[in-house]
Amino acid sequence: KQEVTQIPAALSVPEGENLVLNCSFTDSAIYNLQWFRQDPGKGLTSLLLIQSSQREQTSGRLNASLDKSSGRSTLYIAASQPGDSATYLCAVSARSNDYKLSFGAGTTVTVRA
Amino acid sequence: GAGVSQSPSNKVTEKGKDVELRCDPISGHTALYWYRQSLGQGLEFLIYFQGNSAPDKSGLPSDRFSAERTGGSVSTLTIQRTQQEDSAVYLCASSPGTSGPSYEQYFGPGTRLTVT
Numbered sequence: 001k002q003e004v005t006q007i008p009a010a011l012s013v014p015e016g017e018n019l020v021l022n023c024s025f026t027d028s029a030i031y032n033l034q035w036f037r038q039d040p041g042k043g044l045t046s047l048l049l050i051q052s053s054q055r056e057q058t059s060g061r062l063n064a065s066l067d068k069s070s071g072r073s074t075l076y077i078a079a080s081q082p083g084d085s086a087t088y089l090c091a092v093s094a095r096s097n098d099y100k101l102s103f104g105a106g107t108t109v110t111v112r113a
Numbered sequence: 114g115a116g117v118s119q120s121p122s123n124k125v126t127e128k129g130k131d132v133e134l135r136c137d138p139i140s141g142h143t144a145l146y147w148y149r150q151s152l153g154q155g156l157e158f159l160i161y162f163q164g165n166s167a168p169d170k171s172g173l174p175s176d177r178f179s180a181e182r183t184g185g186s187v188s189t190l191t192i193q194r195t196q197q198e199d200s201a202v203y204l205c206a207s208s209p210g211t212s213g214p215s216y217e218q219y220f221g222p223g224t225r226l227t228v229t
Contacts, residue, residue, distance in 0.1 A: 032216060043204060043222040089156070098169050099208065099216045100146055103156040 002027045002097070006090055006104035014112050019077040021107045023090030028071050031099060035064050035075050036089040038106070044089065048075070080111045115139070117207050117221035125227045126195055134190040134224045138207030145188050146208070146218060147172075147180060151201040159203075162188060163210060195228045202226070 003026040013019060023033075032051050036044040048057045048064045050073070056065045061078040077084055087108045091101040118137040126132050138145050147159040158172040162182045173179075177196075182188040192199055202225050206218040 034217065036220075041225075044206075044220040046217065046219065049217045091156075093216060093218075098161050098163070099144070099218075100158045100161050100169065101148070101156075101206075101218060102158075103148075105155045 002030075002092060002094065002102040004090060004092060004102050004104040006088075006107050008107060009105065010108045010110075012110040012112065013080055015080060015082060017080055017111075019075075019080050019084070019109060019111075021075040021077075021088050021090075021109070023073040023075070023104055025071045025073075025092050025102070027094070028068050029094055029096065030068065030092045031095045033064075033066055033073050033090065033092045034101065035062075035073075036091065038087045038089060047088075080109075082111045082113045085109055085111050117205055117219055119203075119205050119221040119224050121224060122222065123225045123227075125229060128197060128228055129194055131191065131193045132195055132226065134192075134203050134226070136188045136190070136205030136207075136221060138186065138188070138205070139219055140186075141209070142207035142219075143185065143210035144208040144216070145182060146206045147188070147190050148204045148206065149201045150204060150223070151198075156204070159190070192226075195226075197228045200226055200228045 007022045035047045050066045063076045087106040089106045090104045093099040120135045145162040161169040177193045180190045202223045204223045206220045208218045
């Protein structure tokens with residue numbers, strides 16, 4: 001069974017600092033990995049999707065890397081802003097599992113103004 | 114275009130009552146997933162549809178839970194004889210499935226269910 005772990009569970013930084021969020025998974029036979037953002041009381045917003053054949057994806061201030069062989073992904077958020085405060089979730093899917101997502105518990109980020 | 118929509122956004126029900134939660138996926142998406150997010154727990158998979166069939170119901174927590182999908186579009190998750198432990202946010206996601214290259218899942222805003 002796929003296990004997804006996110007470290008740290010919570011993170012508080014001053015505005016302007018770069019954020020580094022870690023995700024690890026136990027079964028490297030993944031199809032893709034998605035990073036999501038969840039604001040309190042809201043649904044999930046997809047941030048980045050990395051296919052298993054890719055090493056990284058970038059969107060604006062966000063960059064996600066994937067090392068499938070070691071079962072790790074890292075989400076970097078450059079020059080953090082208070083609006084980046086949210087919970088960030090990592091999820092992996094596998095073809096053998098009908099592509100259903102296995103989620104980590106999330107990292108709750110607070111960016112202090 | 115329109116994203117995934119879910120209704121109701123909030124539902125408060127008494128223990129023992131039945132509830133129906135609805136999901137409207139993105140038009141043309143063949144795959145549909147239900148997940149549950151309980152307080153203090155992570156997101157857990159409930160059931161998956163490909164078209165109208167559900168090849169994987171392994172996540173349904175008990176036989177009080179059932180789901181159907183009609184016309185390859187709208188899905189309904191039904192919980193019978195609700196219990197307090199059913200209180201959670203129920204999230205629906207859709208994916209292009211075999212018609213899309215990435216199987217990216219797009220989530221709805223969720224239904225917050227509270228059982229009193």
